[in-house]
Amino acid sequence: MNRRRSVGGLFALLVLGALGCRQRPPPPTAAPIADVAVDAGAPALVAARDATAGAPGGRLMDLAGETAVTMARIRGLSLQHELRRGVMDRDAIVSRLREKTAREYPPGEILLEGELYKRLGLLPEAMDYERTMFDLLEEQVAGFYDPDEQTLYIAGWLPSAAQPGTMAHELTHALQDQHFHIGRYTHHVRGRGDAQTAAMAVIEGDATASMLDFMLAPMGRRTRDMPDVTAMVASQLQGADQMRLREAPRALRESLLFPYLAGLGMCVRALRAGEGYSRVDALLATPPQSTEQVLHEAKLAAREAPVMVPSRVPPALAGEYEVAYHDVMGELGSRLFFYSAMPDARAHSAAQGWGGDHAVLLVPRGTMTSAGDAGVNLAGDALTRDVMLWTVVLDPVEGARGAAADREAVDFAEAAVSVLMWRHGARPAAAVAGAMAARDVGGGRVSLVARSGRRVLVADRVPRASAAAVVRSALAE
Structure with missing residues (x-):
């Protein structure tokens, strides 16, 4: 399903905000994350012109600057140029996402996409697909990074305990974009849904693994050393307060979670097989071509290309x-x-x-x-x-x-x-x-x-x- 892609080509932290304050790692048993050099002159984050004014917003933007330095070290990717950031309330963020989606998806496109899924039996016939997607978005969104504007939008309403993890996730997207231009993988292209979902699995899997490394570092633990880390994250998400997500049709729910969970599993395998994030970087440079490659390590290693089946009228x-x-x-x-x-x-x-x-x-x-x-x-x-x-x-x-x-x-x-x-x-x-x-x-x-x-x-x-x-x-x- 194309909604497996981030809405409107944006990188929204849809469902993981709860992890920022719910995660309770076990006692440390592994060595801490090794330091990675960061450019001494790395550009600072600069405030977006439309940032919410006031002291709380200022504190959040300061936190974003501090977190950016930490994430550059964890990921081994320096900030190459200035990154704009702003603090917005929920209504403003949802409005921004709606505007971006309207510009990216031609008129009627989302309606037709939903109709295809209904004919496959993935969605109920009576469902208003577009409205349901935006209802889910409004419930879940916890900030986002926009590659077109190279701007981090910080969710001003989140509890303070959830802010660092959320920022770590979204700032990873900013680092990905500066080094790998990830926006090119996600802009809506009809007929490329599965390939774009596979690319999103690398993007979101990396950001989730990096966020977990950020949260685990003070306890001397690393994502790669945690057994069953994907199951742990899935369990946390199931316990989160996400009523609309829990009540959504399974196909919709699974497709939204796939980039985070299956992507995390793929990236953790890459972390365990290489030094630092080098193999994850390789996946960002050349993403998997299909969800088959995300799901099966051997298919990814072989880069088994999908069979091209034409879309024609009999x-x-x-x-x-x-x-x-x-x-x-x-x-x-x-x-x-x-x-x-x-x-x-x-x-x-x-x-x-x-x-x-x-x-x-x-x-x-x-x-x-x-x-x-x-x-x-x-x-x-x-x-x-x-x-x-x-x-x-x-x-x-x-x-x-x-x-x-x-x-x-x-x-x-x-x-x-x-x-x-x-x-x-x-x-x-x-x-x-x-x-x-x-x-x-x-x-x-x-x-x-x-x-x-x-x-x-x-x-x-x-x-x-x-x-x-x-x-x-x-x-x-």
Whole structure:
């Protein structure tokens, strides 16, 4: 899900603010973090022109300056130029994030993104996706760094105990940006969702590990030396006061947490394998290409590139439909798809053979018009007649031949049928040539799962008359 990326290309500390005051490390058992040289003439932070006035704001900006020096030492990355910073209240920060998102996402883009996820069964049909995202943002945001403005926005309302850890996290983003220009990885690009989520996992995983190092340093501990550190952070987050996050659909909740938790796990592995943060720096310079690489150390080490699957309209629908939205779901998106219908272990097993994919949302021709800046306006009934096609290519089983090489695809397809039955099992069966299973979802439309070799098609609301032809073209090698 694209919302796995930070909203509007910003680096917002969405869910970790609670750790700044909740974290209680065990007694020290490891050597303290080694000192790293910092440039003697490192630029100071300078106050943003729109910073909140007053003594409390001044104290917070002083704290940010002190914390920046400490984080430069922990990360081994000097401040290369001045960084603006300002203190803002919650309403001002949320307003700034909304403005940035509106500038980055063309009109209609978030609506279409949410519709694609609904067709995959990841979100409830009645959910207002954009409103839900901003409700979550308003609840969770605890400050942010804006790479376009090179400015740190400090949350003036946070408890004093939470401020140092929060600043440590966001100042790590500033250091990342000055050395690796991380903003280039995160600006919204349609069809790059999984790759951008993978890049965000490095960015947020590094910032979380660095924040923990900052908090643990006075006790002589290091993030890399803590067993099960990711589980510890996950436990802290579950105990945090995040009602809207807890009540959000699981797919949304998991996608928001993934960069922090899976990214932390990946960065901790890199810390344990190298000297200092050198291997994390290498990941920032060349991020993983997919969430598959984030989840599997061997895939990352091999830099196994995803299979490119085109986003196209099948010939059988080309005269009547056009592409409204498309994205790559990745292994993470595959897990989210399966979670609704099976235990987590089964979902992970079914998704682990992912090799590449593309999910496409089609709307009837003539129902979508340009709204400027590459945005769209939709006719009122466009999303009552849309079609979703998700084509997935699975990896071959290593060393196997013939049908045995397709085992991962068989497993994925069988799990997808379980999801189909969970969603539409009460509806009448439909006979569609080439489909493993199909259900009549009303209005002359069917939802189905089909497989040929290592390709799997999951389709929702396909016109029944065209369904067999859609299956044939989608599964053609």
